[in-house]
Amino acid sequence: MASTGELLKELQNEITCSICRGYFCEPVTIECGHNFCQACLSSSWRVEALAFSCPECRRVSHHREIPIVNRRLAELTEVGKELSSKLMQSTEGQSQCVTHKKPFKLFCEEDQTALCVTCCETPEHGAHKISPIQEAAHKYKRELQHIRSLLGNHLEEDEQLLAQEEKPAVDWSSLFSSECYKILNLRLKEKNLELPERISQEHKANQDRLSQHMQTLQDLMLELQALAHQPNVDLLQDSKQLLRRAEAVLSQRARAVTPELREYPIPGLIEILNRFRVDLTLDPTSADSCVSISGDLKSAKAEEDWQVETKPPEHFPLHYVFAEQAFSSGSQYWEVDVTQLPQWVLGIYTPYLKSRRRRGKKGTCTSLFLLQCVKKEEDYYLRTYPGPLNHRMKSSLPRVGMYLKYSPGTLGFYNVLQRSLIYKFYSIPFTAPVKPIFSPGPPLPGTKPGPMTVCSVDSHLCACCHSSQ
Template identity: 60%
Template sequence: MGCGHRFCRACLSRSWRVAAPAFSCPECRRVSQVREFPAVDGHLARLTDLSQELCSQLVQSTEAQSRCTRHKHVLKVFCEEDQTPLSVRCSRSPGHGAHQLSPVRETAHSFREKLQRIRTRVRKHLKEAEKLLAKGQTPAVDWRRMISAEYTKLEDFLLSEKSRRLERMKEDERASRARLSQRLQTLQDLLLELQRADHRPSVDLLQGVKQLLGRSESVLSQRAKAATPELGEDPLPGVIEILSGFRVDITLDPTSAGPCVTVSEDLRSVKAEEGWQVENPHPEDLARHYVFAEQTLSSGRQYWEVDVTQLPQWTLGIHTPHSRIKRGRNVDSCPPVFLLRCVKKEEGSYFQSYPGSLNYRVRGPVPRIGVYLEDAPGTIAFYNVLQRSLIYRFFPIVFTEPISPIFSPGPPLPGTKAGPMTLCPVDSHLCACCYSPL
């Protein structure tokens, strides 16, 4: 090198493997502004070749002095099977009589040639790796920047979508309050009109009483519709795709099934039996109407999906002993189950939560339910997989392990035979284009 220090090319290559603004001497750290390997020192190269030749002769001389420990004879034969050098006398022993033997020098020479070929290939691969590493310092495409920009765009889209959805919910709430205010005003006006009619003379009363009664019935008939809340359908972009990354393979435990349910042979479906009591049992009555999963869940995030297409009524949730719910700074005890129930009534289907106050009418069919469990912070959430929307969320909960998913395919409607509740495989997906209601 320019500073006078000499190195072998392989060592210098390792020292300069990572591209740098300038090359420096590994010995004195003097920086060279020329980004090229130094010229080969011819005299030193010849000395190196001579030293290698002398080293080879020394090795051969040493080999000639090697002797077997048993007979003290020179090791002149190599056993291919045992990969062991032997003396001529040792090679004639019964242990090596049928083995393939060859002279030590010829075998060693053959292996040295193989090693030389391998060294040549290693040097070639080394140069290729150095070139690739040099190219990797300045990639042709800045993928990190591109991917970062995509995530930024996605974040902006989600924030915009969040603001739009929340504003729409505010508008819906304002519209709902306006409708309630209008109904209140209508009822007040009707009550005032009825009071005035009661004080009219009989002849005047009879002339308009039929129209007044008709209006009254019309106003009062709107009460049930106004008092029945509907569960909103607000799709969350990408939520099911994200949660699918935490899917777990769950099967049913037939030993936990009560007398009112039957588990399939593949442990993925459960059906209601004829002995089921039609009336709704208490949610904590797990003995007769529920079946537990074989697996118990602990820390982390888990997600699973359940097909309820053939069920008019069902219950899904988890069982966890001694759970508690946080309310501000206080932590209150709560039942050991967290459930989402679908209940069929004359005016339609309703989603109900236990514990909780959810009692909302469902607009359309919900063929598949997604269940997401997270221990920190404690959350269990239920999703409409087809609509990509949230149904209900219990939060925050202090879980205690183990946590067991529970399933109930009923109660069946009187006079009907409900189908199975089925656990969906981990690799299954549902979208609106491929779903056709029964």
């Protein structure tokens, strides 16, 4: 005859969702007879490759809607939870210390082990932080719930990102095709014939990486849910390691969900742009105490007054300096050496733009068009403002080229070393002179960044040594 514990375990198996590994919450039953939490099934059917298959047996469902809640199973779940809670309370503390044959009552934070009263009197744990098991378990349950909530929020955001990947924010194929035609007056051919296929393959790789990350989040959420229902002694012994794993996954989220900026070299690109090269100097009157300008008016450098706070780099206040020159016609190209800067901002400023109307309402236009580089961990991230670019790079850029065409209003940013387009703003409605702007920061905590230098017209980047020749 089965024991009470065995019967309870069998009941728990019947009222546990195989997706979240926790007790059913609003359980539903699908065609094949398997049961799941309503929310878990909905999430699974949005994320899985086989959108309407059973997460357990993979049988395809012919119904396209989530079933209604199985009330009888919901009632059985509540009964099972109550029985399980009473049994755990009656057996709490029966686990014994092997050495002293006394029940576990305390928990050592340093060693992550349950202790009896006698264990605490030994020199081994004398200087350690000791807490009552109930108190320590309550603390870890709160932490488990908090981290599970974070994972859930990120999973929802990643689902939206994956849906958006069906129509990427940046159409790289069109962008590079247009660049070749408009700047070089040629169409994609010869070496560039394979470009659309390469872009498509890399886009698919981005989708796969994001899906993989989402699966990792789901697996962690299942483990966290299962651990939360374990007896206190088991929960305490496993919580810290699982929490560390979850935190490690969250810390790597930016790398997992941010696509890598690919380099698509365009032969002859920089040589063509150099025909529009202009000699810029920095305006010393535009600098505040956070930025200093060199005597030759070619370099800007972050000073000690630029206070670095413990906030994400994108939230730092930025300090700009302007070029002395302003442009109100024609085409201009200049390059900026950012080799010694982990973080920087480049762009243009114009005080007035033509207003645009949308659906009968007067629209507003930004007066800044920027490319920002931010460093996180070992990676660099490039972002545009305004605009959709938010991509990751494995290494920093030594030099950035900028091409401004006043009419019809375009601004392009280029990776000079790789002879590749980074991003291009189109159809900017200029009505007033445009000034280049520069921001040599924010500096990273504990570092002394070098200068941001506007390159002279006769300075060219050597691909073999990254230096000016």
